[in-house]
Amino acid sequence: MKVYKLRAFLVLLLAGFTSSVSHAQTVNLKQEYASTLIKLADVLLDHQLKDKKDPGFGALKCDYDGVLHTRASEAVYPFALSYKITGETKYLEAAIRTGNWLIRQQEQNGSWKETPEEWTGTTTDQVLMLMLAYDHIAAKLSTTEKASWHLAIQKAAGYLYRVMTPEFASINYVATTCSTLAKAGLFLKDEKYIKKATELAHRTISKMDEDGFLNGEGGRNYTSKLGADLGYSMEMSLWGLGFYAKLTGDTLVNNTVKHALKSHLYFIYPDGSLDNSWGIRSNKWTTYGGATSDGCQVLFSLYADEDPRYGMASLKNLQYLRKNILPNGLIAYGPQHEEVMAHPPCIYPSFTKAKNLAMAYELETQQNRVLASLPTEATGWLKQFKTVNITQVRTANFMATITAYGYKDYKAGAKSKYMYRPAGGTISNLWVKDHGYLTASSVTAYSRPEPMSFPEAPGVKSLTPRIEFTDSLGYFTNLFEFDCRMEAGQVGSNEFEVTVAGELKDKNWLAAGVGYTINYLFSDTALVKTINLVYHDARPVIKIIEPIVNYKGTVFTKVDDRTVLIDAGSRKFRFKLLSEHAVLQMGGDAAHYWAPYPALKAYPLELELKPVAGSFKQEIRYEISIVK
Structure with missing residues (x-):
């Protein structure tokens, strides 16, 4: 009897030891993403115009300049995911309001201007978020709303199909459009969009150098662009290509992104900061990423099964990002925002990082993910x-x-x-x-x-x-x-x-x-x-x-x-x-x-x-x- 009890005690002790070791090496990334996503959704909801009599009903108003940025309506997807995660109707209502407002802003040719500017390349970001949100809230839309959302998606996809090329836009927009048109092809059941997405994806990866750095972010030479920016690649282009590959099964593009990611991983510093100090668009570098680019969590989620270091990179960057969230809930421009800036930040970093976390949440496949040290944590x-x-x-x-x-x-x-x-x-x-x-x-x-x-x-x-x-x-x-x-x-x-x-x-x-x-x-x-x-x-x-x-x-x-x-x-x-x-x-x-x-x-x-x-x-x- 004593031997049995001792053996049972040892088994329990060993189990507890194994559990503690396992716990130390694993993390529930879905939970981590959801935690910050919900907080950002709450602050975005606080900025939404909710009075039905207001001409801007459903828009998100920026504290910095008072503008109703059309791109801020990409929050439609973070709102929809927050509803999926919590079941709280306030997020559902927010998603429907912002989606409906965004549709009312659509130009006749199917594009959206990036208010207050005239640029229309961000149409790719807006319609992708609209499609991803629709997947979760379609059952809650009225018949009229469903029809208007479908028509808006079709018009925007058509616009991108006609205009998007490296001659039209910087390479991050082209890469994102690969995902957008692939998703549109599935959403609208039209093969031509997937074919166009493949053409764009293959042209995009042709601009990648031997180390995996993607050219095409800088100024124009004759018709297209050169110049690499690590920040926009990690937070926009690579996930655009990777998500496209996931939707279409394009192994050529997928393998190219995997090769690039091995180099880009070295620019996640030991504290989780993202080093875009040297990139050609580093004029928007915030230390956690870029002020108007999406974020790296979606990219690392896409490839987390390939290498346990990717989960760690995603988590550490998220933890660093949290240190840059101000008491008012908005994401700052960097670690000393309140010391150097006399006004609140633009809403851009908050909704871009929120959409990134929403995508990362959905793409994460494991309940608990085993982690490994970053390359930058090793010394010498x-x-x-x-x-x-x-x-x-x-x-x-x-x-x-x-x-x-x-x-x-x-x-x-x-x-x-x-x-x-x-x-x-x-x-x-x-x-x-x-x-x-x-x-x-x-x-x-x-x-x-x-x-x-x-x-x-x-x-x-x-x-x-x-x-x-x-x-x-x-x-x-x-x-x-x-x-x-x-x-x-x-x-x-x-x-x-x-x-x-x-x-x-x-x-x-x-x-x-x-x-x-x-x-x-x-x-x-x-x-x-x-x-x-x-x-x-x-x-x-x-x-x-x-x-x-x-x-x-x-x-x-x-x-x-x-x-x-x-x-x-x-x-x-x-x-x-x-x-x-x-x-x-x-x-x-x-x-x-x-x-x-x-x-x-x-x-x-x-x-x-x-x-x-x-x-x-x-x-x-x-x-x-x-x-x-």
């Missing part, structure tokens, strides 16, 4: 993506992205919104374990190419670390160098070296006579930067600027003429000048070191160098180290 590696000239470094405490991505918008030149992304071999993202971003990046010069999406931010200075000078010819910096050379490798058991070389240039990509090399030496506890300048045609005063992300409570103390201590609470850092012939200054124009995207502020540390008499070369070395 360096990875180069040579097709885009990007290098990543990960040590015990640091993770960095160094960008020399050389895309050029030749036709638009300095007028192009894509040519103010960080480049020139800068560290566009520097993250520290148990701290977060030590430095980040923003556009080199802020503008408002899309007034709806870009808030006013007069006088802001770039958050990106840089070399610069200004003289009678203008402003020159390594950030405008799109032809620099990069080499990288491991130099010790725990040390990695990255070297870049180029010319300081202006916004027109013209050099003024100062060359540079930057050598980065990463170890577990320090980053040493060695900059060599060559004055071959000019001898200006050079500034090297390191904007340190200034989280609330961070204290900067100048110890001496060569040293600054940075006390960030749980982490402490030391900035130390290691060479001669430089003047260390701190805090100059600090009030202007903030950005709407990503919503961060920084405190500038500045080194000023004057040319040394009798020499055309100059070296400057400094170190950023972890002291706690």
Whole structure:
């Protein structure tokens, strides 16, 4: 009897141990998606006009600009899914109201304008959400409503069938339309839409390079576009292609997306943030993703069965996203939105991320999913993506992205919104374990190419670390160098070296006579930067600027003429000048070191160098180290 009881106790103990281990390794992603989806649906519902006498009855009103964005009606699907999950009729009613309002806004040709602008490419997003919502609430629609929804879907699908190509739109719209037309073909029982979707999908994947980065987001050359943007790919294009492949069984497209995803996974940082610091549309980078792109959960849900790391990437990014939800329920533009912005965010991030979570919820197939560590959680590696000239470094405490991505918008030149992304071999993202971003990046010069999406931010200075000078010819910096050379490798058991070389240039990509090399030496506890300048045609005063992300409570103390201590609470850092012939200054124009995207502020540390008499070369070395 005693032996039996002991054996039974051991069995129970082992079962409990196994259960706890299993619990630690698994998560109910459906539950995680639903939790945040419902919260976003609630705040979207709060923004809906519910008075039947109101001409905008059913629309969602934006706090930022008061506009009734037609794209906000993509919330029709998050509302419908929230109804499916909870059974609460308030979500059903919200879905019907917003769907009916959206249909009333449809143009005669079947499109929707992206109010307050004239662009109609977002018709693909709106009609896809309308179809996905219809699947869940059709039984609750009146006979008249069913007919109007069907007609609107048919007209919108017809419009996309006629106009959507890479010549018409950036590649993310083309990729999304692959899903939209495939779904329309099934919804309307018309094979021509599926055939068109296949044509578009195959043309889209033809624009993918060997590393899996998709070209087609930038400016137009002759008829179509080039330029890769990791953020729009992860949050729009790849899921568009993947969902199309799921609907049609297209193995060629499916395998191409799976190949691309292996590279893109490396840009989910250990804390779950999504690193689009270097992409050509990084002017909308928020650190959790993009302000107007959908989100990465739908993509990872599509392929979660392929690799347990995808479930972890999805969860970690979702957890990071939650940290960017404001007390009013809206999703912010970045971690310090309330500190740097005087007004609430546009409704865009909230409804785009909600639709992404709704799709992720439906595509998730497992009740409990086994997870695995992200590649970026491992330490002691360096990875180069040579097709885009990007290098990543990960040590015990640091993770960095160094960008020399050389895309050029030749036709638009300095007028192009894509040519103010960080480049020139800068560290566009520097993250520290148990701290977060030590430095980040923003556009080199802020503008408002899309007034709806870009808030006013007069006088802001770039958050990106840089070399610069200004003289009678203008402003020159390594950030405008799109032809620099990069080499990288491991130099010790725990040390990695990255070297870049180029010319300081202006916004027109013209050099003024100062060359540079930057050598980065990463170890577990320090980053040493060695900059060599060559004055071959000019001898200006050079500034090297390191904007340190200034989280609330961070204290900067100048110890001496060569040293600054940075006390960030749980982490402490030391900035130390290691060479001669430089003047260390701190805090100059600090009030202007903030950005709407990503919503961060920084405190500038500045080194000023004057040319040394009798020499055309100059070296400057400094170190950023972890002291706690």
